[in-house]
Amino acid sequence: MLMQVLVTGGAGFIGSHMVDRLVEEGAEVVVVDNLSRGCHDNINKKAKFYNLDISHPSFLDWIKDLRFDCVFHLAAQTNVMNSIMDPYKDAAVNILGSINVLKGCVLAGVRKIIYSSSAAVYGNPCTLPIKEDHPLNANSGYGISKKASEVYFEFFNQNYGIDYTILRYANVYGPRQCSTGEGGVIGVFLRQMLDGVPPVIFGDGLQTRDFIYVEDVCEANLAAVNNGSCSVFNISSGISTSIKDLFDIIAGLCRFSLPPEYKEARPGDIHHSVLDNSKAREHLNWKASTTLLEGLQRTLTYIQEQEISV
Numbered sequence: 059m060l061m062q063v064l065v066t067g068g069a070g071f072i073g074s075h076m077v078d079r080l081v082e083e084g085a086e087v088v089v090v091d092n093l094s095r096g097c098h099d100n101i102n103k104k105a106k107f108y109n110l111d112i113s114h115p116s117f118l119d120w121i122k123d124l125r126f127d128c129v130f131h132l133a134a135q136t137n138v139m140n141s142i143m144d145p146y147k148d149a150a151v152n153i154l155g156s157i158n159v160l161k162g163c164v165l166a167g168v169r170k171i172i173y174s175s176s177a178a179v180y181g182n183p184c185t186l187p188i189k190e191d192h193p194l195n196a197n198s199g200y201g202i203s204k205k206a207s208e209v210y211f212e213f214f215n216q217n218y219g220i221d222y223t224i225l226r227y228a229n230v231y232g233p234r235q236c237s238t239g240e241g242g243v244i245g246v247f248l249r250q251m252l253d254g255v256p257p258v259i260f261g262d263g264l265q266t267r268d269f270i271y272v273e274d275v276c277e278a279n280l281a282a283v284n285n286g287s288c289s290v291f292n293i294s295s296g297i298s299t300s301i302k303d304l305f306d307i308i309a310g311l312c313r314f315s316l317p318p319e320y321k322e323a324r325p326g327d328i329h330h331s332v333l334d335n336s337k338a339r340e341h342l343n344w345k346a347s348t349t350l351l352e353g354l355q356r357t358l359t360y361i362q363e364q365e366i367s368v
Contacts, residue, residue: 062086064126064166066112066159067133068105069096071235071242072174072227072272076130077102079276088126090117091133100234113155121162128283129171131159134204138178141199142325152203153210160214170221171211172282177228177268177292177333179205186298187334190226190290197328208290215288223282225275228294228333232272232353233360244269247305248358251314261323263302268294268332271353274346281342294333295346307351311358 063080067073068089073096080087087105090112101107110117112133134152135141141148156173163171178201179194196202211222235245250257270293278293305318339345348356 062088062126064088064090064121064124064129064168065105066090066129066131067096069093069098069100069107070132071100071232072230072275073130073132074100074102074234075232075272076132076276076279077105079273079280080130081105083280088124095136095236097234111155112159113150114158117158118162118165122165124166126163126166126168127170129159129163129166129168130174130279131156131171132174133159134174136200138198138200138327139324141201141203145199145202148199148203149206152200153206156207157210160210160218160220163220164214164218168220170223170283170287172279173207173211173222173224174279175208175224175226175290176201176204177226177294177331179208179226180331182328183331186330187296187332188292189334190292190337212288221287223286223288224290225278225282225293226290226333227275228268228270228292228331230270230272230275232357235272235357243267243301243304244308244354244357247308248312248354248361251308251312252361254314254316256316256319257305259301259305259318259320260327261301261320261329263305263318263320264300265323265327266298266300266330266332267304268297269299269304269350269353270295270346271348271356274348277347278338278342278344281338281344285342286338289337289341291338291342292333292335293338293344294335295350296333296335297350298330298332299350308354308358311354 181195
């Protein structure tokens with residue numbers, strides 16, 4: 059059983075759910091987040107919180123006298139367009155920040171680190187569904203920085219003996235997801251429809267994505283604590299859904315009758331993506347258990363309840 063764990067980015071969307079799940083398991087959870095995108099209100103009250111930047115030297119000064127059984131590294135710059143416009147900042151957070159976390163794990167005697175990577179490392183797929191041995195042809199700064207960080211995990215294992223598991227997420231969605239900018243198409247669509255605003259679809263709407271509910275992602279992280287040593291796994295539903303179909307499903311849930319607005323596709327956008335998750339099912343004994351309709355309904359209910367409580 060986990061005793062003391064660190065979650066980087068634990069005030070963010072996925073990270074805060076991970077903290078909640080670890081607290082449920084009885085772990086002593088420490089959260090590090092600089093709150094650049096995360097929200098303090100997301101943090102479980104039973105977790106210890108430190109406002110720190112993982113890419114700053116002060117992070118190493120802080121962690122060197124601590125001991126953790128496991129680290130879940132979720133802190134990242136995740137905006138694809140920002141990574142294209144400012145690749146330096148993207149690399150500073152995602153590459154240099156990850157190196158700092160790995161160095162900290164060496165200092166803190168960490169047994170294992172679980173890294174949240176992304177399907178963005180694959181770029182435009184050559185074959186579908188995408189398996190873990192697919193070429194890594196990232197076509198955005200974000201995908202490149204995630205790809206580079208994965209290599210550093212291998213490097214630190216080889217040179218310092220730190221065990222790791224890399225989880226490449228499909229499109230994660232659920233409660234607490236940002237509903238502005240590129241916070242995830244589902245969060246954006248839900249917020250806009252509830253506000254009576256026609257959502258924008260970039261491209262023809264026939265592009266497809268693989269949507270995975272956030273709680274299923276948390277279960278994959280837990281499954282990786284004692285499994286998947288020095289391995290990479292796709293974490294996905296394995297189901298392809300077009301953006302147009304997604305719009306129709308959400309419109310039905312929200313009782314929204316206006317058509318979407320169509321705009322030109324954005325640079326760096328991939329037309330089709332669906333991940334093969336058979337390796338995770340076999341070696342992590344994990345599989346997604348939440349259907350898209352179930353997950354969308356839970357997310358919608360969360361947003362509506364938040365509005366009532368304000």
